[in-house]
Amino acid sequence: MEQTVMQTVADTSFRLSDWQGGHESLKQEHSYWLEAIEGKIPTDLQGTLFRNGPGLLDVNGQRLHHPFDGDGMVCAFTFDQGRVYFRNRFVRTEGFVAEQQAGTILYRGVFGTAKPGGWLANALDLRIKNIANTNVIYWGGKLLALWEGGQPHRLDPTTLETLGIESLDGLLQSGDPFSAHPIVDPGGEDHPPRLVNFSIQPGLSTQLKLYEFDLSGTLLQSQTHSIPGFAFIHDFALTPNYYLLFQNPVTLNPIPYVLGLCTPGQALRFNAYAPTHIWVISRQGDQPIRKLQTEACFVFHHANAQERDGKIWVDSICYESFPTLDAQQDYRTIDFNQIPAGQLWRYELDLQTATATRRCLSPRSIEFPTVHPDHVGRPYRFVYLGAADQHQGNAPLQAILKLDLETGHSDCWSAAPQGFVSEPIFVPKEEGAAQADAEDQGWLLVLVYNAAQHRSELVVLDAAQVSQGPVACLPLRHHIPYGLHGSFSQDIFL
Numbered sequence: 414m415e416q417t418v419m420q421t422v423a424d425t426s427f428r429l430s431d432w433q434g435g436h437e438s439l440k441q442e443h444s445y446w447l448e449a450i451e452g453k454i455p456t457d458l459q460g461t462l463f464r465n466g467p468g469l470l471d472v473n474g475q476r477l478h479h480p481f482d483g484d485g486m487v488c489a490f491t492f493d494q495g496r497v498y499f500r501n502r503f504v505r506t507e508g509f510v511a512e513q514q515a516g517t518i519l520y521r522g523v524f525g526t527a528k529p530g531g532w533l534a535n536a537l538d539l540r541i542k543n544i545a546n547t548n549v550i551y552w553g554g555k556l557l558a559l560w561e562g563g564q565p566h567r568l569d570p571t572t573l574e575t576l577g578i579e580s581l582d583g584l585l586q587s588g589d590p591f592s593a594h595p596i597v598d599p600g601g602e603d604h605p606p607r608l609v610n611f612s613i614q615p616g617l618s619t620q621l622k623l624y625e626f627d628l629s630g631t632l633l634q635s636q637t638h639s640i641p642g643f644a645f646i647h648d649f650a651l652t653p654n655y656y657l658l659f660q661n662p663v664t665l666n667p668i669p670y671v672l673g674l675c676t677p678g679q680a681l682r683f684n685a686y687a688p689t690h691i692w693v694i695s696r697q698g699d700q701p702i703r704k705l706q707t708e709a710c711f712v713f714h715h716a717n718a719q720e721r722d723g724k725i726w727v728d729s730i731c732y733e734s735f736p737t738l739d740a741q742q743d744y745r746t747i748d749f750n751q752i753p754a755g756q757l758w759r760y761e762l763d764l765q766t767a768t769a770t771r772r773c774l775s776p777r778s779i780e781f782p783t784v785h786p787d788h789v790g791r792p793y794r795f796v797y798l799g800a801a802d803q804h805q806g807n808a809p810l811q812a813i814l815k816l817d818l819e820t821g822h823s824d825c826w827s828a829a830p831q832g833f834v835s836e837p838i839f840v841p842k843e844e845g846a847a848q849a850d851a852e853d854q855g856w857l858l859v860l861v862y863n864a865a866q867h868r869s870e871l872v873v874l875d876a877a878q879v880s881q882g883p884v885a886c887l888p889l890r891h892h893i894p895y896g897l898h899g900s901f902s903q904d905i906f907l
């Protein structure tokens with residue numbers, strides 16, 4: 414065991430014990446002005462950064478078996494004239510409230526957590542706990558905490574108080590899924606931005622729904638399709654004319670799950686010999702739904718998609734197989750060398766020949782891609798990602814990588830050895846808006862876990878000069894457990 418840990422340190426310039434600190438619960442809820450800011454907060458950075466992620470990695474000392482099972486905790490960083498106000502609140506989901514009152518785990522987690530008491534205590538309990546922990550977005554006057562297996566929770570954007578389960582004006586019924594990866598389509602000169610999202614209801618065949626909302630949150634259009642087989646689809650991609658969804662070759666064996674022997678996440682099996690299906694769906698609904706095939710892989714996140722020369726390009730983070738965690742494994746002692754790394758691939762879809770080809774754009778271990786919001790679904794040049802510090806092998810995300818997809822050039826800032834990064838959020842600069850070639854004129858907001866002090870800090874990078882390092886570093890008084898996704902709103906919620 415000792416030898417394994419030493420090897421990991423030598424290969425990846427991080428200590429496992431440092432990384433583990435970011436997987437501790439944060440039980441307190443805070444509200445305060447950030448002080449001791451290093452550097453200078455850009456004056457054009459005005460608005461609120463919302464982030465979501467598992468805030469509790471244990472219930473009253475009972476450790477969760479998988480971090481994705483943790484209760485959602487939303488953080489807000491409000492930027493106003495060079496000052497920043499911080500607030501964090503747990504989403505008061507039905508399950509969170511019940512478990513906190515009971516002081517014990519009452520629900521089985523989707524990814525890895527069992528109730529105490531062995532398989533008998535878990536058998537036949539198929540209740541799903543909506544943990545509201547994956548993303549948070551402000552749209553149509555509503556702040557929504559999102560989790561793909563259930564309805565959104567609506568929060569007060571200023572206090573982060575939970576207002577309740579959200580039906581989106583009656584669109585969603587009790588328990589209906591709604592993906593945690595909505596896409597803001599930037600629109601164009603004659604059409605305003607839209608929020609586009611999907612949902613999947615898995616079964617022997619999978620029911621897929623697609624929704625488009627206007628700026629006020631009113632539903633403009635929706636589609637429903639049934640696609641053959643089981644599907645686990647976490648994210649999707651979009652162009653002006655198409656929705657693109659990857660159905661990776663995983664199947665669910667429900668028997669051990671129903672018997673209480675494992676969770677749904679542990680019952681997923683990856684088939685390396687089956688193709689990945691790429692579903693191409695017309696947004697106008699004026700063409701039949703198309704299915705293309707490509708090699709087996711697993712995709713959680715897409716970076717972007719675009720229509721180019723009569724073809725469709727989709728850039729995605731691919732894993733060789735579905736990264737599973739066995740019931741006996743402790744995620745905190747995982748050997749990164751034993752699990753597949755995410756890498757950036759470009760898929761070229763040719764609808765004329767119904768073929769898909771792919772090539773690797775970057776072999777580095779990366780996740781959490783983001784692009785300039787005006788280039789979503791459009792031709793683009795730069796992608797920003799969380800990345801391993803080293804160029805090879807799998808490791809926790811410690812660096813922010815900017816890739817120039819035209820020249821192949823990359824630009825990188827690393828927080829290693831004791832810093833661990835999260836998803837970068839791109840906020841366009843005010844002055845960049847008027848420039849013709851303004852794609853990297855923006856700020857990258859990155860929450861970094863600093864193991865040296867067991868606290869987190871919000872880092873502001875200049876997207877045009879990532880390797881120059883932070884223009885501002887905003888230390889918190891405490892740590893924030895590793896989060897998932899977030900978004901920036903121009904609104905100043907104070």
Ligand code: CO
Binds near residue numbers: 594647648897898
């Ligand atoms: Co995600």
